[in-house]
Amino acid sequence: MDERVSKVLVVGAGPVGAVCALALQQQGIAARVLEAQPEDARADTRTLALSHGSRLILERLGVWAQLDDVTPITRIHISQRGALGVARLSADEVNVPALGYVLPYAALTVALKQTLADAHIAVDYGMAVERIESGTDAATLQVADGRSYAAPLVVVADGGRGKSDPVPKFERDYDQMAVVCEVQTELPHANQAYERFTPEGPAALLPKGDRYALVWTARREDAERIAKLADTEFLAALYRHFGGRQGLFLQAGPRKTFPLKLAYTGSEAADRVVRIGNAAQTLHPVAGQGFNIGLRDAWELASLSGDTAPEALGSAAMLAAYARGRRLDVLGGVGFTDFLVRVFSNDIVPLRHARGLGLLALEVFPPLKAFVARRMIFGARG
Template sequence: MAESVDRVDIAIIGAGPVGMTLALALAGGPYKVLLIDSRRRGAWAADPRALALSHGTRQILEHLGAWNAEAATAIETIHVSQRGGFGRTLLMARDYDIPALGYVMRYRELAAALDAQLDSSRLLNDSPLIDLRSSREGTAIRLASGADTRRFAARLVVHAEGTPGNDVEITVRDYRQHAVVAEVRPAGGHAHRAWERFTPDGPLALLPLAQDYSVVFSVPPDQATQLLQIDDDGFLAALHARFGGRVRFTAAGPRARFPLALRIRQQLTATRQVWIGNAAQSLHPVSGQGFNLGLRDAWELAQTLLASAGEDPGDDAILATYARGRQFDRGGSMAFTDGLVRIFSNDLAPLRFARGLGLLTLDLLPPLRHFVARRMIWGARAWP
């Protein structure tokens, strides 16, 4: 007997924070939406990352009823400096008439808040994709579901399955850095200050999180291995050495690592398909842009689709409108993070001097400093 085929308007593949944001932004609209994930529901509970969320991201999450205020720690100032060189700059929320430049939240707490708002009947977990075929008429999706397979027909497939592997559509720049993440306890509290410190090995970020700092330590892969193998005292000593005594730490939690590369999908759309979030672009975590950009992808796609209610959501013209609208924000965020990594991750004396001048200029020239701060707060809306 032939397997039955369930019909939906929009299938979102990947129930990570970006896929869930899109599902929520489309809820209540005219489309029948299905959100699919290969993992069990709540698998994100094991994720060790914390994310810096911009003020603009908070506003969108609030609108969706998914802002987890109790899990958010405000960033009131950001201190930017380089190891072994002069110059530093300070960004302050009070200069922008907002309560915080951004917020820090654990990935798992962000995911839990989004998940709590989902309509469970529109969510399919534990269902790895077996096959996807798209044509002008529609897309055919085959999923594994336990020992069985299930088939769906969708008018539009949204790819939100996170960082892609190597594929001809993806341009990859391997940074030869891995991020080692951990939560560490500062002596004397954090006073809601985040630190971004550039070192020749890679950037080091300290993000205030509850009573602690979330550390994102970007280093070459062999150093990442060492940082995972040493004991807590050794890890704290490595942190102190790179941080130059500005902050003292008293305890460290478990550590984990993530390889870092820039992965860019050249075409955001194909016949009845569109890519958003990390599936469209995976960035270096420096300056915390990745999820904020992915959330704006999800939000803008939902607005484009809702504005075309009554039309075919997989229509080429609608997808082209979306892709055109994302060019500026996407290009700016990729250039901003990639530029920071490339300019700062080396130890050439002339560049060190130029970077010091850059940081000093940033501090002395308010318009330039305001541009950088607005990029952290709003993303593409940084431009006046």
Template sequence: MSRFNLAIVGGGLVGASLALALQAGARERGWKIVLIEPFAPGDAYQPSYDARSSALSFGARRIYERLGLWQQIARRAEPILQIQVSDRGRFGSARLSALEEGVPALGYVVENAWLGQCLWQGLDPEVISWRVPAEVRSMQAVAGGYRLGLSDETELECDLAVLADGGRSNLREQLGISVHQRPYGQSALIANISPAEAHCGQAFERFTEQGPMALLPLPENRCALVWTRTGDDTQRLAALDERRFLSELQDVFGYRLGRLCQVGARHVYPLTLVEADEQVRSHLVVLGNAAHSLHPIAGQGFNLSLRDADALARTLLESDRVPGDLATLQRYRARQQRDQQLTVGFSDKVTRLFGSTASAITTGRNLGLLGLDLLPPAKRWFARQAMGLGTRPDA
């Protein structure tokens, strides 16, 4: 039976980022790491109009720079030079600018397929081995670690198992790790849009009585749309023909980018804030969406998971104990607890504040947006949260 120092269950963006963050130190220590992933990475990146994308904060850029990967990622990363925040039909608005913040960009939008390709190509097969396509069907705590039963009928053991298998983790449930859920009563419609005018690196966060929406810049003058509505209405929008869909979107978004000309495939996802009640046990870490799934409107979910992965790697490599040592894992948890609390709280409060239709709240949030644009300290704080720099002592 094969034995590994670390087994990362899930070779997606979070799992692969953790492997990359560990790679140099693992090579020095002679650690063996395995990534277990049900979907084989593609041999080459294939551009697609409908590609799903992620918003990377400026803080995420710093992490990937330190790992030596940013130059490659940046080839297809669209910089966010300005963010416009507005409330439909009301006077409050705010603008955040990379120039004002003294950074090259507030963040970047990257297609997931490209980011994944960059990560996978950056992994050294002499340090990081793959089991793909393969799924972990069972996990059993054994002396000094975990035994994993795979879908190909093989087994392996590890000092530390990292669950990075997504928000609907069956293994998390199998291990008896409960979750705290707060449904938003909304779904997100995700699609790519082409506007008539150049987006010029602008991102838009717009809040309406039906729910918030975001339009983020992509390469080839496309924009990534995240449109949040109640579940039934989101399904209705997804079923509209292209002309009617663009007409409704135009009515809500306005003509900030001229006429909206094309929409790609539309996907709908129900939205619930999910937090695992346990993130570490002896020889076990829960990471990524398996640990916390956030509302997408604030663009904080993947960035928080990346900071978690970076902090976990640094904590493991700073320790002289085996990777699954409980005291080491508890240090990681303490290291990231405040970041998680602030980021989850920031994302949840923004979502609930701008999802409310109560008149007192709408008046207050519009005054807040106006004050945000007029008061430099408040604006600076908000910008640092958006850039993923406000919760890290080393930011």
């Protein structure tokens, strides 16, 4: 059998797997990455919202300097349709240059690919991992062409899309889908993002270049119909749904839909195997938490690996310490996101009033505002 042995194997060269490999190298630990897609595969068109904390991670890895398609969010406007209560957050109030950054997934993928190549990190493209066998001293990966790879630590960052993924410990189907596309509004965005809660689900407008990236959450049975509306009907429906804070919606790009759910699998998998990023937790995008938690997973795992004696890398004690260290941040993000979706996606009158009061409190009570903003930027330890 042709078996290659490495110190750390990373399954998946998505943003979380790539960041993990780069951060491990900064800790002096060589990683090998296996990616199912071919090297020249075109990344899809999704848009990502990065927190300021994620920017700091990408800066330390030399990735941020390579990104040129980034739009800062300096203000966020939060409201609910058909009820009182508005909250506004601004970067100045939290003393950060921006509350977040919007960029195409494809741009981040290209920058990460280049940084991995510059750092001479081995990435085997077109290698879909079929099976992971865990053992006492090492875990072994079987890939489709019959080759196998072994390492004392295997990091699964396959986005939760692997063939042998375990059943999540906790799942919630929100019966919602996201309709995403770019839209042009009558008024310039001036780097302001919007989060508007409606009984059918939240709608977000994220400044992207000279346009907005729209994430319109709808009930599953409505989403496909909305996505297929002709442009003029779509723009009119969006105006009715979102309101006129940005003037008219003038133009919309091609629409896509994606399912929204909560799936919490956790980092613990088997001996010598750890799960990070979307492979460990897939979140609703309402609070922009999922992707940023994934980057913190990668960063914290690499830091802990650097602090672990080489012979203990991937040991049960190390993986348990990692799970313990991540619990507060991950479960905090999962709970906060789930709370927002469930409390805001309905039209129950007492809840509507309570939400209005909550938004008012956020608006007028600066310490609460700073508390919420810092947790959204830096996670539970913010």
